[in-house]
Amino acid sequence: MTREVSPDLPWVDPEDFFMAQVAGRRRSFWLDGEGARPWSGTRSYVGWLEDDEPSLTLHPHSGVVRQHDAWSSYEVGSDIFEVLGERVGSESSAARWVGYLGYASRRDLPARVDADPGAVPDACWLRAERWVEFDHGAQTVRAVAPAGDLAAWQETVRMLLAFSDPAPTLVDSAAAQHVTRVGKDEYAAAFSAVQEQLRRGNSYETTLTFRRGVTSSASPLDTYRRLRRLNPAPYAAYLHHLGTSVLSSSPERFATISADGLIETRPIKGTTPRASDPRADAAAADRLRSDEKFRAENLIIVDLLRNDLSRVCEVGSVRVTDLMHVESYPAVHQLVSTIQGRLRAGTSTLEAVHAIFPGGSMTGAPKERTMQIIADVESSPRGVYAGALGWVDDDGSADLAIVIRTIVHDGATYVLGTGGAVTVRSDLEEEYAETTWKASRLLEALGATEPSTQW
């Protein structure tokens, strides 16, 4: 079955549309194109599921994959890659799966999972057949639906757009409270344990992270509206599924896969803070570009991603098309590389995603041993954080972000992960400070303040 796209409909800001027509639905998404970069799409995709449409979750503690409608669910398997892989492209449909794979989604690799039976799903995917595309560049809106359904959907969307009044003005967030965070002493102990593993040859680089819990009376959607203003990002997204909300401002591409099998990954490794003085700001970017510590951090991950792509790509097709390029975001400068390959014939999109998951920039290298180190030294499960978020289409194409600069709401508490790569050249104070630069815009969106970072 093919997909059809409507002619251009009159422009309505997707935020207004989402607030007026989508907020409050039990399962919905907004892949937000407002903060696009030249290399990312400039489109927003907004959609929701009707009550009888399916979604999938992976329960952290039991490892059970369940299929849901709006009000009930049943067990369908234990491997989210397999379950999703069976559904993507297997039906005669033109659907798009939108969702995330949490860090521990591959149960064959060492990763801590949340023991709390009520924890946020380790993976969650919504199967959308109809959605609305907003082109932020051209300022056009289009309705997308399976062939044959478009006429009705287009009329529905036209009506919904017409009744989308401007969203209510955002008020400042009420003061929020940290309920859990990793103190400097605890971070220092984990940092030192990692250093010992690096010296003993068990890892060349380890991405050491931790979680903060924040309580706030602000709604997840209002918090997301603040986040997208404070930290525009190419992989910004709001995903809501049965009480769980994921608020992303990720700048990092995990993988894009085209229907004809071109795969691209864009790992970020190396971070310096922005400065308000332009000269100091340019110096920070220059340091990122030239400092051996940052270059080594990035190189280790580039070689790791080449390796992971080589597991599923044609010999000779894996190429580094951009090595160590500085990209600047509101709070930080980042060092980014791009690696591409051509999938071997017969390799499905989910097989490819499985082979390279979780993203090497969130593990360090070598991946397997380093994931064991992470499971040993990090005091909390990573959950959604450090996984992948985006969409996979029935034709095999996909666009997935690394889940960083992301807030997760479980219905009661906000949790955000932050961290950075630790190598033998890393400095404890600088690494700890880096975790606070990376979290700063997220905490601001929540109205939480960062306690002093002095030692």
Added chain:
Amino acid sequence: MQRVLVVDHHDSYTYNLVHLIASVTGQLPDVIQHDDPSQASRWRRGYSHLVLSPGPGTVNDPDDFAVGRAVLAESTVPVLGVCLGMQGLVAEFGGRVEVVAPAHGEVAAVTHTATGLFEGLPQGFAAVRYHSLAAVEVPDQLEVTAWCNGPTGTVTMGVAHRSRPLVGVQFHPESVLSVGGRRLIENFLSA
């Protein structure tokens, strides 16, 4: 016809090496895990060349370096050890492998004897290092064929057995920033 077997030590650079080898031979080498008991005698089955991959840990721990010892002790076909694999070669013949000043993701300038693996490679070629253990004592049966400067003196970057077809490199010829990796693999595969 070259038939190559790569012994993987659960590393994250092995498939870069696999593709580098395939780019020379025209076909993907076979890959086994070093600690897979069902594959422990696979290397005896008619391969023309064996490769011991990089990997975490130490060759002194059988959990980190399992089948490699037997390969190095008994193989009659050429063996190339990379990083951990080279350290295994050094340890097998009585040398010492110990923790040194770490070099993770550093680009070294490698000087060499211009023989064997290094034939045709320029002096001082760039090679990426990912290691914190190194051969601090190389036994008499092995010749040091390549080296670079470290913070406390010379670091062994290549060794070759004096009478058997066993060679090793400490650096990573498969890294994106290493020069001459393809030539090095061609040299190994023509042995």
